[in-house]
Amino acid sequence: MRKNKNASDYTSGGGSFPGIVVGMSIFATYVSSISFLALPGNAYSGNWNSYVFSLSIPVASLLAAKYFVPFYRNIQSISAYSFLEERFGYWARAYAAACYLLTQVSRIGSVLFLLALPLHSMLGWSIPFIIIITSLCVTFYSVLGGIKAVIWTDAIQGTILIFGALACVVILFLSFPEGAGQFFEIGAEYDKFSLGSFGAALNVPTFWVMLVYGIFINLQNYGIDQNYVQRYKSAKDDKSARFSALFGGLLYVPVSLLFFIIGTALFVYYKTQPGLLPEGISGDQVFPYFIVNGLPTGVTGLLVAAIFAAGMSTISTSINSGATVILTDFFQRGKKEADVKDEKKNMKILHITSFVLGLSGMCVGLAMISVKSALDAWWSLAGIFSGGMLGLFLLGYVAKKVKNVYALIGTVCGVALISWMTFSGQTIFHSYMTIVLGTITIFCVGFLLSIIVPKFFKKVNNQN
Structure with missing residues (x-):
């Protein structure tokens, strides 16, 4: 990967990427290791209620392609929040930027925690130790990288993750004692395919609560998330940018379904063969345990490598966009043109803030160890800090x-x-x-x- 010569290279890649590559990067931003490990854990412990979140994505991606992408492509600043200053003053820009940074630190922590689970199952190392070592390695990689490394890594690993998920589904369906029919029989018996209650209650995650939550979160992702705005800017032209928004979002809908199928298949697999799952393994830990102990060696290695690579690219995405926000919305704001164009100083700020964001995410990852469901914790934090x-x-x-x-x-x-x-x-x-x-x-x-x-x-x- 060519070295970043200036802040523009580091944050937008010079606006030269094909739409398909940017779209795969947007898709990988959705998937990451959060989806790959937490969604199966969620489906294993409960049902398909969380899949309603995925069903809301087409609404946001269609609105993004029609309205948000052209809007941001016409703005000169790489920051998603410069518009708010133009409309309401600097307080609005600073408020949104601060909320975004808190959200990304929470996201980094969630990914780090989930990355530690398969390695803990495979090697027996302590989860805190794994989180610390992984955080330092990924932060180092992120500081040296930039949006070019982020997008290409996302695109490649997103493809690997799709094939990895498909391989897991096939192996699980071939492993049921009485055939694939048990998936539907036992799944239906335990109400595993339910999308949630259709009641009017607002204090439980009903179908409607999940749908509305998904629409709002995904509108926020596409409409005001720095990760996405940088990708819109990195596409080579407006058509490519619009295509990337549609492709990345719509691809996630069927792929995320694979993760729910995996979670339910794991429930059926261990329900029909209860002796295979040790006591104390539950929730988010089940899929990592199966990857290490239930898959052929070659497939296990591929999936662990893919999960780690996807996690690394996801963390580097959050670190890169967070550093961009700190540079453009805080350090450069109100400075003279000569200071804004001081590339040596800009790169120094980007590197230092990237390092600080990585360490902050590590602290959140350590705090995540005590949570029951990483997916629920991440979604709750995202809703609060947004x-x-x-x-x-x-x-x-x-x-x-x-x-x-x-x-x-x-x-x-x-x-x-x-x-x-x-x-x-x-x-x-x-x-x-x-x-x-x-x-x-x-x-x-x-x-x-x-x-x-x-x-x-x-x-x-x-x-x-």
């Missing part, structure tokens, strides 16, 4: 006449609601509803104030 910034983006993008002060009041209300939902111990809403209600609050308060307040003052002036 801070409803999608609402602020939509307020600026859709409601053109909303002023700075109304957006600020809306954001304060949204953050207050998010804080209450997160820290009060309330049981009215599920944690997945945090981003939904936070986004709606910011948008609605800001939009309604822009209508009501001017009318109120106009009425007062007329009376005087």
